[in-house]
Amino acid sequence: MAVNLKQLAELLGLSQTTVSRALNGYPEVNAETRQRVLQAVRETGYRPNRAAQRLATGRAFSIGMVMPIAPGIDSDVHFGEFLAGLAEEAVKHDFHFVLNPSAPEDEEVTFRRLAASGNVDALFLAYMRANDPRIAMLKSLSIPFLVHGRSIGESRDYPFLDIDNTSAFYDAARLLIQLGHQRIALINGPDYLTFSIRRQKGMLRALTEHGLTLDEALVEHSLMTDEHGYRSMQRFLQHAQPPTAVLCSSTVLALGAVRAINQAGLKIGEDISLIAHDDVLPMLKPENFSVPLTTTRSSLRAAGARIATRLIGGILKRGDYPEQELWRAELIVRASTGPAPQK
C-alpha cells in the first residue's frame, strides 16, 4: 500500500537520486522540480522508510535517556508531564526512545553503553545537581547531548535548556515584599537539585536587597508531593512567629500547603499569601484553586517538547537552535497574594 522512493520517482519521471535530494533539501535541484516532488509526496502520502534511512545514513533516529531509578524522581507527576512533552514531539518526527532504567550508581556505565550501542543519536540528561559529574562524563562520550536544567559550579560550555529559577523566585519574593510581607517561608524541592538551590538563592537575594533575612526555620526541602506540602506548612504555622507569606516550588506542594492553611482556619490572600511555581500540569491548575494561586509559570511539557525539538533538529542538522536557553518564568498574580496582615 505504502509507496516507496522508487515508485515515487517513477511516478514523477525522475530518478531516485533527485527525489531524495528534493526531499532532503539539497541545493542541486530545481525549485520547480522540488515543488512537484513535494506535491507528489502530499498526494501519495509517501513516508521514507526509517530502517532504510538508518541503514544508509548510519543515524539511529532515536534519542536515549537514562531513567533514574531513585526515590522521588520518577515518582511524581512532573516526570510524566515532562516525558509527555518529549514523547509528543519525538513521535511527530518518527523518533524513538531508548529508555534505560538505571540506579544512580550505575549511571555512568549505562550512559557509556547507550552511547556505544549505536542505537541512539543523542542523549538526554536531567535532574541536575550541583557539580554534577555527569556532564563531564557526557562530554567525553562524543555523542551529542542536551541537559534539562544546569549544573552549578561546572563550566557552562554544554548545551542546556533551563528556566531562570533564580529570577522567578526573586520576582515572586519581591512581589511579596512589596506587599509588605516580612516573614516569608519557602517550601522547596529536594535540596540537592539545582532548581531548588537557585530558587532559594533568588528568594534570598530579594530579601537581602530589602534588608530582610531568611529564617532557616522557614525553609523546607522535600519531594514535591502534596503530602510534604501539607506537613511543611503545618510546621510553619506552628512556629512561634509564623510566616505571612510562603513560596512553593510546585503547585503540588501548594495543594498540601493550602490544605494546612485552611485547616488552621486562615484565609489565603489575607492572613497568609501564597505563590507557587506552576509547571502547568494539566490536572492541577492554579486558577482552579479555591483561592486562585499566584504563580511563576513555565510549562514543563513545553520544555520536554523543546528539548526533543532541539535534539532532533541537531541530529537531522535542520534548523539552528541556540546551544543554551534560559526560559523566563512568568509571574502571574492571582488572588492568593495580598497585602501583609497588620500586626
Place this chain on the structure above:
Amino acid sequence: MAVNLKQLAELLGLSQTTVSRALNGYPEVNAETRQRVLQAVRETGYRPNRAAQRLATGRAFSIGMVMPIAPGIDSDVHFGEFLAGLAEEAVKHDFHFVLNPSAPEDEEVTFRRLAASGNVDALFLAYMRANDPRIAMLKSLSIPFLVHGRSIGESRDYPFLDIDNTSAFYDAARLLIQLGHQRIALINGPDYLTFSIRRQKGMLRALTEHGLTLDEALVEHSLMTDEHGYRSMQRFLQHAQPPTAVLCSSTVLALGAVRAINQAGLKIGEDISLIAHDDVLPMLKPENFSVPLTTTRSSLRAAGARIATRLIGGILKRGDYPEQELWRAELIVRASTGPAPQK
C-alpha cells in the same frame, strides 16, 4: 571497530548465509559449525546491525505504548516502576520504545496510527476498565498486542498478564476474618479500574462466605496516593462504628493510612489491623514500616519485565509463552495484623 556479518563470515571461511542461519537458529546448519560461529561471535563481540535487520525482515524491533495523559495515571510511582521493568527488559534485547502520549479520547486514533506506522511490532495496553472498548479495537488492528490486567465483561480471548486480584484480597480478607475481625474496611484504587473491582469482589466473597457484609461506608476509591490513604482512613475512624481492620490497595495508600491511625493514637496490629497490596516499590518496603505490614505481594516491575519478555519473544518468534497469565499474589503476614480487639 565493530565487525559485521561479512567480516565474520570471512573470518570463519563460511558464507554470510550460513552464519546468519547459525545465529538465527535455522536447522540446516551443522551443529559443529554452529558452535564455531557462536564462538566467533563471542570472540569478536559481533552484534547484528538492527537497522539492517529491520530493513531485511520488515520487523521494527520496537514496541509501542500509548501513554495516557489523564489525571492520576502517570502521576504515581506505580507507573514509573512498571515502566522501569518494561524498559529494563527491552534494553537487554535492543528493543526500542515508541511512547505516544494521548488523551483518552484520542486513544483510538493514536493506536491506529501507531499500528499503521510500521514503527512498532506490537502494542501494549494497560489501565484496564470494565468492558474496555480498547481490546476490541486492538483486535481489529492486526498487530500483536498484550494487555496488562484484564477487562471485565469482555470475552477472554486476548493475551494478557494479570495478577489474581480477586484471590489476593479474598485471602487477605479471610485472614482478617480468621483473626476475628468483623468490620473490615477497604481503601481501594480508582473504581473504574478492573483491579479495584476485582479486589473488592474478592474481599466481598470472603465476607459473604463468613456471613459478614461489606459496609458501603467502609469503602473508599481514590488515586493511590499517600494523601488519599490518609483521608480515607480518617473518615473511617470518624465513623460511629469504626473498622477493626483495613485492606489497602497499595503500600502508598497504606502509608497515609498508617499516619491517620497513629494520629488517632491507635496501635496497628492491636487496635486495628492493616493489610496492603505490595507492588514491591523499592522505595517503600512494607517490612520497613514502623509496624511491618502484612501484604499481598506481586512485583510490578517484574510484571513489566515479563510483559516485555513476552512481547519481544512473540516478535522474534522465540520461546513459547502462554497467551494468558494470571499471577498469584503472595500473602505475607507481618506484624500489622493481629486478633480483633475485644469489645
Place this chain on the structure above:
DNA sequence: ACGGATATCCAAAGCGCTTTGGGAGGAATC
C-alpha cells in the same frame, strides 16, 4: 551400483534509502 533422499552449505537477489561520480545542456567567458 544407481536413483533418490538428506544434510550442509553457498551465491546472489533483494529490503529502501543515501551518496558518489559523472553527464548533458545551456550560459558565460575569452
Place this chain on the structure above:
DNA sequence: GATTCCTCCCAAAGCGCTTTGGATATCCGT
C-alpha cells in the same frame, strides 16, 4: 567558435542483513 562553468539530473554503488533457489556431497535401499 571554442572553452569553461554552472545547473540540474541520473546510474549505480553501497549500508548490513535475510532469504530464495540452488549446488555438492553423503548415504540409503535395492
